[in-house]
Amino acid sequence: MNNPKRSTSKNSYNHLKNEKSPYLIQHAKNPVDWYPWGDEAFEKAKKEDKPVFLSIGYSTCHWCHVMAHESFEDHEVAALMNHVFVSIKVDREERPDIDSVYMTACQIMTGTGGWPLTIIMTPDKKPFFAGTYFPRESGFGAIGLKDLILNVQDIWNDNRGEALNSGDQIYKALQDVSKTVKGPELDENVLEKCYDELSKVFDNENGGFGDFQKFPTPHTLIFLLRYWKRTANKHALYMLTKTLDSMAKGGIYDHLGFGFHRYSVDKFWLVPHFEKMLYDQALIAMLYTEAFQATGKSNYKEIAEEVLTYVLRDMKSSEGGFYSAEDADSEGVEGKFYLWTMEEIQDILGKEDTKFVSTVFDVKEDGNFSDDYSHESNNKNILHLKYSFDELNDILGMETDKIQEKIENIRLKLYNERKKRVHPHKDDKILTDWNGLMIASLAKAGQVFKNSKYLEAAKDTADFIIKKMCTNSRLMHRYREGDADITGNLDDYSFLIWGLLELYSAIFDTKYLKTSIELNKTLINHFWDNSNGGFYFTSDDAKQVLIREKKTFDSATPSGNSVELLNLIRIARLTEDYELESMAIKMETTFSRNILRSLTGHTQFINAVDYKIGPSYEVVIVGKPTNPDTIQMLNSLNKHYLPNMVLILKDPDNPGDLDEISESLKFKNSIDGKTTAYICGSGSCKKPTTDVVEMLKLLEQ
Incomplete structure (x- = not known):
């Protein structure tokens, strides 16, 4: 191989300089000659006869930062990449259409996925290699990025037919994923089977599902709540409340500043992946609000209100929309902002209150979790509630109200001290879909708790989206620094319609109901599959990535098709438009075979089926x-x-x-x-x- 030229100065910019995405801006000074997704990059790849290196991540992703620091900021690695590839950076939150297609490709090729997502593809966008995080150097049985680049160069130069053939096969597999075969309408048996499957994987000791990482998955827990409402099944309610109680006590919850971290890396809800995502706050607050409404348990109301306190305090823009996320890292260390030593706490509170904190929040001299995750010395603590208040009554010899009062006083002291630390990065782009979820959550909480502040915030956000990100009932996906851009996708429409329907139900301003109906018409006109039913993720007039996907599987957020199924039924009932009801039934039969193959992966869809079956x-x-x-x-x-x-x-x-x-x-x-x-x-x-x-x-x- 000819020696590649050393990459440009670290003070110069690559082609990401003028992007709006905080994630892309983070990489604008990398020595890697990054391009944004677009014709320029692919034309360059064709002209220079190079494969394309596609890296997809997001600004608050810990392992994205690690790979950037190890490799993309390294001049030797960058020189190799610039010599062998045309390199493209994509913000998955800004371009979920690109991310979804290539994440599916990664899962087909490797059986797994995640971010950073690493794809190597032909200049005509067909992937022939996929993976996630790669270290700089090979070792411990894993290939490093430097060796990977050299291997791909050899394949591209000497065995290109193999790469092209692999790309064609993956392209065909991607097309097959979105194909549907008409199935039956779904009945009450689906609800029973979904409940049975969740029961089998429920963690009776810790709450949640499975025995490894724990994700909140609010749509799954809301299914259990609705199932309990329908059947009065006590175990369904137990599964729900055990999980809600465990989440609220665990380290996944920020007990000082409020809000939930993205997930826990253990089965105990103790050690979180520390980033905070807007969609999690919206869906979890809605979950706790509905759980309070159903059970009357005041602690569920308190958690919902605390989550919304965090969002309104830290995530709301002055213009009315909500920011996307807060990073897991600060000062280059994941979780550093949130972790405490006993010595730090004692310096702030004194010995007596530190003893109280040690009991209540399980703080230990040598730390309360494994240091492998934090990369810090082993004396760090994640604040979490080890005991219930009934248990604390006996241990401390104090009444619950006194314990709660003392906890609040200590919380404020520690929170105010924590504010002096270096804060995690905030991704300040505003996304229509996630803001739609936030509107729904605030409207629901305002309605149930009779809180006008939440309703005003929901109105402000809806008005902002309608004014700044919507023209003639066509939505834009992303807004930042006065710029609304990127054609709206299925989630943008379906999530915002959901939010507007909830907002109307809370304040009865027909403007929001009419807007939801108009947006629904746009969605049908530009996203509906007239031949087979269901909604594509991208519109008929958007520039397509590789294929036009049509998906139903729930991830951290429910799928757009699942949300829209319920939207169709609700709007049909509100407007007496029975064509929409027929469309919902066609949609159900379009996807029912997919649903039946993976019931627990489609709980939001099944929630809509529950509504259709009735009584409603x-x-x-x-x-x-x-x-x-x-x-x-x-x-x-x-x-x-x-x-x-x-x-x-x-x-x-x-x-x-x-x-x-x-x-x-x-x-x-x-x-x-x-x-x-x-x-x-x-x-x-x-x-x-x-x-x-x-x-x-x-x-x-």
Whole structure:
């Protein structure tokens, strides 16, 4: 091999200089001659007859940082990469369409995936090698990046046919993944089987599922809540509450500043992967809100409110949207911002309170977790609650309210001291899909907790997205520094529609209901597969990556198709548009074979099936919004856990444009001038009532 020229000065920029993504900007001064995804890079690869090195990650990813520091900032590795490849950097959060296609390719080729995602492909975008993190040097049976580059160069120069053939095979496999074969409609047996499968992998001792890493997966836990609501199955409720309690006590929860870290690397919920993602906060806060509504347990309300405190305090932009994430690392060390030594705590609190903290938060002189993960000395502690309050009553000889008061005083002292540390990096881009989830979560919490602050925040965010990221019912995916860009995908539409439907149900401003209906029309017009049913991830007029994917599998967030299935059913019931109901059924049969092959990977889809099976209800309250009887009816509905319900409030003196949304609304009026509830469900309507107790009885039938 000819010796590659040494890469450019570390003070010069590569082709990422003018990008908006914080992740791409982090790599703009790498000696690797990175390009953003686009025609320029692929034309260069064709012209120079080079393979493409694609690296996908995100700004708060710990192992992305490690690979960057070890290899992409190293001039020797960069020189090799620049000689052999045209190199492209992609922010997976900014371009989930690219990430999804090549992550699927990685899983096909290796059986696993993760970030940083490393793909080597032909200039026509067909992958022939895939992996995740690679160290700089080979060792311990693993190939290093330097050797990998040289191996690929040899293959490209001497055995290119093998690489091209592999690329063609993977391309065909990717096409096959999105193919669907029509199956049956799903019935109640699916709910039973999904519950049975979750029961088999439930961790009775620690909560959660499996015996290794633990992810919150709120959509799966919400399935258990709905299943319990339908069946009164006590074990389903136990699985839910055990998991919620364990998560809230564990190190995965930030007990000082609030909010949940992404996942725990152990089965005990103790040692987290320390990054904080907006979508996790949104979905988990919604989960705890619904759990409070269903069980009445005040600690679930407290956790939901604490999570929202964190989001509103640390993640809200001045313009109204919410930022994406906070890093796991600070000062180059994962978790450093969150970890404590006993000595540090004693310097702040004194001996007596440190003794209390040691008991309550399991703080130890030599640390309370393995140091392999932190790369720090072994005297670090992750604050977590080792005991329940009932146990602490006996251990400390104190009443619960006194313990809680003391914990709060200590929390504030430690939190204020922690604020002086170097904070983790914040990814300040605003994403439509994740903000849609946040709108839904805030609206639900505002409705259930009667908290106007949450409702105002949800409105602010919805107004921001509609004003800054939406034109003629077409959405943009990413906003940063005044720039809205990247064509909206399925998740952007389905998640925002969900948020707007929840917001309407909480404040009854028809603007948000009408916007959700218009966005749904856009989604159908540009994403629906007219031949086979279901929604593609990208629109018909977006520039396609390699294939046009159509997926249902839930990941850390529920799939766009699953969310949209429930959106279709809810909008159909609100508007009496039965074509949407038929579309939902076609969608169900399109994907049912996929669902049946992996029930626990499709819990959000199954939640929509639960709604379709029923009983589910359409409720119209006719009354003045400020009338005490109207307020009493709405408050009574909000106190009860009624997940399979859509709700409309009609002001009899000022119906506005509600009558345009649903034909029958014009015939629903108050009886004898009193606030009146109209309840329909399962193909029939009940007799309207002005009595709150009677209304609730009709909803429990």
